[in-house]
Amino acid sequence: xxxxxxxxxxxxxxxxxxxxxxxxxxxxxxxxxxxxxxxxxxxxxxxxxxxxxxxxxxxxxxxxxxxxxxxxxxxxxxxxxxxxxxxxxxxxxxxxxxxxxxxxxxxxxxxxxxxxxxxxxxxxxxxxxxxxxxxxxxxxxxxxxxxxxxxxxxxxxxxxxxxxxxxxxxxxxxxxxxxxxxxxxxxxxxxxxxxxxxxxxxxxxxxxxxxxxxxxxxxxxxxxxxxxxxxxxxxxxxxxxxxxxxxxxxxxxxxxxxxxxxxxxxxxxxxxxxxxxxxxxxxx
Amino acid sequence: xxxxxxxxxxxxxxxxxxxxxxxxxxxxxxxxxxxxxxxxxxxxxxxxxxxxxxxxxxxxxxxxxxxxxxxxxxxxxxxxxxxxxxxxxxxxxxxxxxxxxxxxxxxxxxxxxxxxxxxxxxxxxxxxxxxxxxxxxxxxxxxxxxxxxxxxxxxxxxxxxxxxxxxxxxxxxxxxxxxxxxxxxxxxxxxxxxxxxxxxxxxxxxxxxxxxxxxxxxxxxxxxxxxxxxxxxxxxx
Numbered sequence: 001x002x003x004x005x006x007x008x009x010x011x012x013x014x015x016x017x018x019x020x021x022x023x024x025x026x027x028x029x030x031x032x033x034x035x036x037x038x039x040x041x042x043x044x045x046x047x048x049x050x051x052x053x054x055x056x057x058x059x060x061x062x063x064x065x066x067x068x069x070x071x072x073x074x075x076x077x078x079x080x081x082x083x084x085x086x087x088x089x090x091x092x093x094x095x096x097x098x099x100x101x102x103x104x105x106x107x108x109x110x111x112x113x114x115x116x117x118x119x120x121x122x123x124x125x126x127x128x129x130x131x132x133x134x135x136x137x138x139x140x141x142x143x144x145x146x147x148x149x150x151x152x153x154x155x156x157x158x159x160x161x162x163x164x165x166x167x168x169x170x171x172x173x174x175x176x177x178x179x180x181x182x183x184x185x186x187x188x189x190x191x192x193x194x195x196x197x198x199x200x201x202x203x204x205x206x207x208x209x210x211x212x213x214x215x216x217x218x219x220x221x222x223x224x225x226x227x228x229x230x231x232x233x234x235x236x237x238x239x240x241x242x243x244x245x246x247x248x249x250x251x252x253x254x255x256x257x258x259x260x261x262x263x264x265x266x267x268x269x270x271x272x273x274x275x276x277x278x279x280x281x282x283x284x
Numbered sequence: 285x286x287x288x289x290x291x292x293x294x295x296x297x298x299x300x301x302x303x304x305x306x307x308x309x310x311x312x313x314x315x316x317x318x319x320x321x322x323x324x325x326x327x328x329x330x331x332x333x334x335x336x337x338x339x340x341x342x343x344x345x346x347x348x349x350x351x352x353x354x355x356x357x358x359x360x361x362x363x364x365x366x367x368x369x370x371x372x373x374x375x376x377x378x379x380x381x382x383x384x385x386x387x388x389x390x391x392x393x394x395x396x397x398x399x400x401x402x403x404x405x406x407x408x409x410x411x412x413x414x415x416x417x418x419x420x421x422x423x424x425x426x427x428x429x430x431x432x433x434x435x436x437x438x439x440x441x442x443x444x445x446x447x448x449x450x451x452x453x454x455x456x457x458x459x460x461x462x463x464x465x466x467x468x469x470x471x472x473x474x475x476x477x478x479x480x481x482x483x484x485x486x487x488x489x490x491x492x493x494x495x496x497x498x499x500x501x502x503x504x505x506x507x508x509x510x511x512x513x514x515x516x517x518x519x520x521x
Contacts, residue, residue: 051368055518072517074286074370082368088361090298092305097298104294105369147365 004029004155004186005050010059012045012210019045020210023059027188032181034197034218035190036271037207038281043190044084046207047157050188051082063155078106081153083161087144091133095124095143098132099150106151118146121176123169137164145173155186162196174199194272204271208279222268225277232264241267291371295379299353303383308434309352313387316341320398331483332476334401336453339472341391343449346420347427348441350384354428355437367517373510381421388417404482408491412478415495415502419471420448422505429512448472471501 005027012020020042027033037043048054050061052071061068066076089098096115103111119125122142127135135143141164148156161177162170177200181187191197197204198218205215214221228244232255240255242248255261269277303309320337323329357363357380366376392413396402403409427444431437447454448470455473458464467473478494 053364053368053518069518072367074372077368077370087365087368089365090302090362091360092302093298097301101294101298102365102369105291105366105371107288107290107370 002029003027004064005033005188006062007046007050008060010046010049010061011057012042012049012054013057018210020049020056023210023212025205025212025215027186028203029186030181030184031202032177032187032189032200034201034204035188035207036192036194036197036204036275037190038192041207042210043207044159045210047082047084047159047188047190051080051157052076078151079154081148081151081156083145083148083157084159087147089132089140089143089147092131094129094131095119095135096128098143099147102147102150108151114150118149121149121179122146123172138166138169141165142169142173149180153185155188156180157188159190160192161189162191162193170196194270194275197271206275206278208281213278214274218271221271221274225274226266226268229267230264231267233262234260235262287372288375291375292379292382295366295371295376296382299380299383303349303353309349312348312352313345313391315344316391317394317398320395324399329399329401331480332455334396334399335472335476335479336450337395337399338392338401339475340445340449341388341395342416342420342472343441343445345391346384346388346417347424347444347448348438349387350381350421350424351427351431351437351441352434353380353384354425355431355434358428358431359433363516364521373513373517377425377509377513381425384421384424385417388420408482408488408495409479412475412491412495412498415498416471416475419498419502419505422502422509423448425509426505426512429509429516469497471498474498474501 003026007023007025010020010023011018023042023046035043035046045054049056050063050068050071052068055069063071064076064079070076071080090101093101099115099118100111102108103114108114115128116125119128122145124139124142124146127139132140132143141161145158145161148158158177162173165173174196177187177189187200189197189200201218203215203217204221206213216224230242230244230248230252232240232242232252234240234255240251242251252264275281316337319340323333323337354363357366371379423444427437427440431440447467449472454467455476458467468477474494474497478491478498481491481494
């Protein structure tokens with residue numbers, strides 16, 4: 001798989017504060033790449049650099065083999081979709097009018113059909129004619145997301161796309177994003193929701209203090225940081241932790257032969273546990 | 285670089301829908317018209333008064349409406365959405381200027397009808413008015429780009445209203461202070477001097493100097509607007 005995005009020695013300094021420090025990573029075409037970290041870790045700053053909204057202090061970021069500093073050219077802007085917390089909507093206009101404007105700006109064909117499609121995807125078709133100022137925060141977030149999808153971008157940047165959503169709507173959005181990814185859209189997703197990252201991402205990067213601390217597939221990370229143990233819950237409520245190996249297998253055989261096992265589970269860490277382990281920081 | 289009229293029209297159309305529900309901006313548009321009614325109470329309206337109303341219309345409508353529209357886009361983070369779309373700088377600025385230009389033309393025509401002002405030597409005056417419209421649109425766009433909120437834009441407008449909108453009143457003041465003579469090169473005075481020269485029956489060649497000064501203002505403000513806009517594109521806000 002070729003790289004759609006490549007970041008090398010990226011650095012961003014604001015006044016005297018270093019927001020991003022020697023950042024390196026690549027995003028493969030067609031993957032969902034999770035960029036995980038707590039608030040203030042540098043996620044949004046990275047998206048702003050990658051989408052040409054900010055020029056880095058040093059280092060480089062290439063998208064489609066083009067420097068991010070050239071990304072605000074119309075030719076490249078058509079290829080990317082961006083949803084960040086600074087993507088505003090026109091509050092006096094309806095949802096439809098907001099989306100229609102962007103259909104015109106991106107020269108989208110079959111505008112009505114496309115607007116209906118993206119609104120279906122974010123589960124908002126019923127509020128198409130509603131004035132934006134009357135929408136809840138979660139609805140606004142979904143309209144902003146639908147706007148980023150209108151022109152079917154090759155590379156989609158999503159900054160905390162489900163942070164204001166209830167679980168049902170988050171699930172709906174997750175399915176939509178997976179479907180979009182299956183059709184070929186590469187997704188760069190920032191989140192501090194580790195469950196969301198586990199569910200959606202092919203690979204994740206842990207960001208802390210402006211640096212990528214760890215980068216791999218979620219399953220590989222879990223295995224790497226696993227302590228190779230299994231917890232077995234026995235009749236009577238007793239719990240035993242068994243280590244992988246002949247001794248653990250022998251014990252397990254005994255418990256199972258005597259019908260003592262109620263349940264058992266692997267002690268693989270969650271991505272959240274790994275993050276805390278690696279950075280010493282919690283994600284919130 | 286491509287230029288899409290469709291995109292320009294889409295932005296203009298959006299602004300019409302948006303501003304039609306914005307009473308704050310709409311109420312500003314009425315001010316010069318009310319003023320024009322007040323001045324028609326006297327029998328003969330002098331040329332200075334006509335141009336006082338005309339310059340006030342340029343500042344209070346062209347500059348303010350344009351500034352307020354841009355400042356609101358910034359305040360609500362919608363300008364970033366336009367900047368991140370494939371629309372070019374020129375398409376966005378042209379689209380965003382359409383409504384202010386339309387409101388200015390309607391108000392100017394209404395005010396002139398009310399005060400009974402008629403153009404003499406039309407080409408020179410039309411040309412000067414056209415350039416004034418562009419330069420005040422650029423000034424309004426700058427005002428919006430350099431302020432963070434509509435409220436801040438309204439506050440910054442006050443000194444602009446005083447300097448560019450109070451034509452005749454300030455001219456008398458300037459006459460007593462030779463050090464302030466350079467203020468006569470402001471575009472509002474140049475427009476008024478041009479009209480006075482034309483009204484006195486002078487030829488087109490006699491007003492070229494005024495047209496050049498107004499053109500210089502227009503070019504400088506347009507360049508400044510594009511430079512500031514492009515800086516805003518990469519300011520990360």
